[in-house]
Amino acid sequence: MNEQPNKETLKTRLVKVDRFLNYKIACWSGRCPKPEEIQNPEVGKLASRLKGSSYKETLTNILDWEGRNIVFWTERHPLETLLGQFVVLSMIIGVFVFFGLIIFVALIYHSLNLLLTITTWYTPIWITIMLTGVVLILAIMIQIIHSNRKIPILEGLRNAFSFSININFLLEKKLGVCRDSAKLTASLLLNIYPDAEIYFASAPSHIATGIVVENRLYMLDQRLPILTIDGWKKYRHLEGKLHKLGNTSIEEVDPKGFLSKTGNISPDKQTLAKLTQTMLDLLKIKEQTNGTGDLLVTVRLKKGMSLYQDDELVNYSLSRWLQAKISSELIDMNQIAKIEVTSEKEDIIFRIYLGLKLLSANKE
DSSP states (O other): OOOOOOOHHHHHHHHHHHHHHHHHHHOOOOOOSOHHHHOOOHHHHHHHHOOOOOHHHHHHHHHHHHHOEEETTTGGGGGHHHHHHHHHHHHHHHHHHHHHHHHHHHTTOOOOOOOOHHHHHHHHHHHHHHHHHHHHHHHHHHHIIIHHHHOOHHHHHHHHHHHSOOOHHHHHHOOOOOOHHHHHHHHHHHHHTOOOOEEEEEEEEEEEEEEEETTTTEEEEESSOEEEEEHHHHHHOOOOOOOOOOSSSSSEEEEGGGGOOOOOOOOHHHHHHHHHHHHHTTTTOOSSSSSSOEEEEEETTTTTHHHHHHHHHHHHHHHHHHHHHHHHOOOOGGGGGEEEEEEEETTEEEEEEEOOHHHHHHOO
């Protein structure tokens, strides 16, 4: 006779089923990669190219590449926002207008025939307006996809309206929204670190991927710099639980285990002074002690005072972000004599100064 499974066994099985269903839903909705996407040869090639000599270098390479290459796909975004909001708003306005007319007629004329007449002509007009709006939005999307993005219409529409974008399309066209970047990030991380703890964190209309390094959760959110979960929580307004990615399951995890008990502390003057020296060291800039020349450029890290934490991995990624900003201004790093770090409201300001020797040489 077969023994009846005990309650603990049943509970364990139910938990496994729940995690499996969450995984299927998450993969269907596009935020987590399927095994075949992780094993995709193109993803593997990119992962090998981005792999560095340390965690800080590898994670920064991944986020730097995504920030430079993946363009936010605005035509894909309306699937959940513009298109959906238009339909919902049209329905709400239509219902209010309709019932407003009904009440008005009922109070003023007390005419059943007039009520039926209003219902007869109002309903098709309302539906026509809704359908016209939907068609117009779709027409705009098709025009942008085909003309501006240079993508075949059917291929563009299929991926634009797919919850889970084709990863080959993502790598080839370099177009996507946050959940597409989250899936790609997780795929790259699992190629390089197969045993890593990978998490997804959600915010209002947003999702990002995180990885645990030395018991600390770091968030890779589309572009540099990398943030700790504390900084990301304040920046994006973390909602609900974290979702830990398994081979074929997703487990809900309370974020309290990763969040700092003291909360995210805004950097003070001492921290900013230390950050100044850290950036000089990481960028290998020797500060001149006999004065500096003209201000070359000012770089602003928006909401930096809220999201920054003095952390080796965060600092390294921040230095790469700052270097990219300076390079985009066509400034040679050897021209820099001083970096001044200050704050303005919630932003951190980096002021980059030219050396006096180079200034004198330019005048000559």
